[in-house]
Amino acid sequence: MASTRRTIQFENNSPKVCYSGDLVRGKAEIYFPIPTRVQDIYLTFFGKGFCEWSEGGKQIIGSKTYLDERVDLLQNSSEAGVVIPSGNNSYPFEVRLPSTIPTSYEGTLGYIRYCTALHIIGSTEKLDPLVEAFTVIHPLNLNNSPTYREPMKVRKFTKFNISCCLFCVESDELQLYARLPVRGYCSGQTINLKLDVINKSYQEVLRFLVQFIQEVTYTANNGKQKVERIAFKKRVAEGVRADVKGRHTRKVNITVPSLPPTNFSADVCGSRYMFIVTAETPMCHRNPSFEIPIVIGTSPISSELYASMTDASDTNRASAPPLSAPNTSVNSTNVPHYPDGDPPTYEEAMRSVVAPKMTKDFLPKYPTYRGQTSYASDEPSD
Template sequence: MPRLRRIRHFTLALDSGPGPTAVYRGGELLSGRVVLEVARRLRVKALEVRARGRATAHWLEGKTVGMSTVYSDYTAHEVYLQMRRAVIRDSGDVTILPPGRHEFAFTFQLPESLATSFEGKHGSVRYWVKAKLHRPWAAVKTAKKEFTVIEPIDINTAALLAPQAGAKEKLARAWYCSRGQVSVSAKIDRKGYTPGEVIPIFAEIDNGTSRAVVPRAAIIQVQTFAARGAKKQKKCVVASMAGDAIGARKREVWHGRALKIPPVGPSILRCHILQVEYVLKICVDIPGTSKLLLELPLVIGTIPLHPFGSRTSSVSSQYSVSLDWIRLGTSEQLEAPPEYSSVVSADESPESPAPPGPNAPPNLLEGPFFAYIQEFRFRPPPLYSEVDPNPTADHSIRPRCMTC
């Protein structure tokens, strides 16, 4: 007859609410229970719970020396969380636990500043809770439970609400002969965004060459790892969009071409050995020469833009998902941004006004006047008055003499 095990279950449970994943942030209370179910009487010396959190960067670099390759190891650690709680103290005596289910509660006060959890190719930021059960004349039994930390990044700040703009130009050459110049200038309404938002890209691409060029836009995630004075980078494309080909000696203008941000992790900027940054890259493919690249910095946050935010935010940032009514004020006929129907539903899409006449000036919705329209667009009608401000002309009424 097989011998019955004394310990049936030894697990950790975190009080993380109804969600399947335990998610916390700096300054919160981490609480949970050690669940121990025993079949027979159990002698326990001590039971401790430890909370750990650290960032790790690691990679190998090879260098050829003679006929062999020598690898250099680059490793760095940064500790964020290191706490210990003695649920059953080791006082020299043995604690007897009767058969049945036993639960031991524990709590940890998380530090105010923690880095967001992350898993990358050359590094990670991980947090976990580990319980150790010490028994006389027996191996230590352990249970481990990982949890996620997401540090809030509020994009409703002056630095993240500031517009980002840049310009680049390149002289296309082939066989030491100049074929013309290609230039690009781009602007976005702010620096900070959250996953699921749409970035309206305002750009102008001027093709001065004799061949067609193709503009593209992409969101790039840049992972930077640091160890022993060296750095390692990994870049990956998280979203991209291709524009139409621009013919020779032609110019194209993007009036808010939409690029949606997919579900990605927030930026990590305060870790010394691991950083996660984002950039918006405008690329122009030029046949016969290298690409023209323009990068605008981005910060992916966790707290979205307030629906009626501060005055420092631009008007286009509050209506970045609906650009049809803006484009109606321009003289050029532009196509709708890609996948617009997947971004805005029919109920959320505002009704577009009638297009202006052919004699309307092309720049009515630009500059301060554009902000003026948006400011008074949803104001209530004027109050009712008994006095008609525009009375009809009546010749039977004698005009009043101003000299009387």
């Protein structure tokens, strides 16, 4: 005997990627092999954030519900039930997602997940709910704040001890200057890092290690936090000898993998991003390093709004200050989620950071852009 078949389809949205604040439309399709009496048919939409880790022999847990909606599909249901004819039956639905819900995320210590479930109540055939996961993107349009279009400049000065003994005399400075054309990028874009080096010290730099880092902050119900740093990509640039004077330039290109946008207001799982640049030296000397914060968005900086490199001034800080959220609402109805002429593809998150037991064969998809711009190009690295 044939069995009941069910599907949940999102209208014009085969990858099932939605944005916060969207009106999600679609249809639930049910095939009954014979006329079937049911009491109710409905959809639920559910979203939850969860994190968990051990600390001092205790389990620390964080949890929050972001979405909990029900959409009734039968117009005239009753206790006596309704007989659904055999064959294919289609039930349209629509639901408005809250504008504040965060982006889907799957991490090693927690997740933010969204799903919809189709429930058929009262059928003689026992049917568990059909559950379909989908991705939610909380939009971050990088054109909404001029801060993201400004160059990012960081410098780091370091002195080395002449020997490894106590009371050593310090050498002249190793001067490191790092520069990014802009402060905000999207997945798929290539970040062009320029590193200028002036080595006035006696100490050779063997190489420069550049790491693209995601820093995830998990927040528990009691306010405790657990911070995890994940190195997605690493690049190595040529070092600088101590006896070669003058300014030396190293260029490093790193393409942003498919990742969730920066989350400025995480309450369970939040992400921010940075480069960590390390000058590796021989022997017993410490390796000077510094951070370059960047913002990952969902809509790239347009070429028309790209600010000139001369618009920003140098900074004397060893590490640049953290970037903050824009004042402009990213969910404004008159701001599109992505540029009309350059829509993104949606690519699955990198599997290397996802705990397999959590995914159940589903990975969130994030907007990815492959086009080159004046501030993000595949220029040769050193």
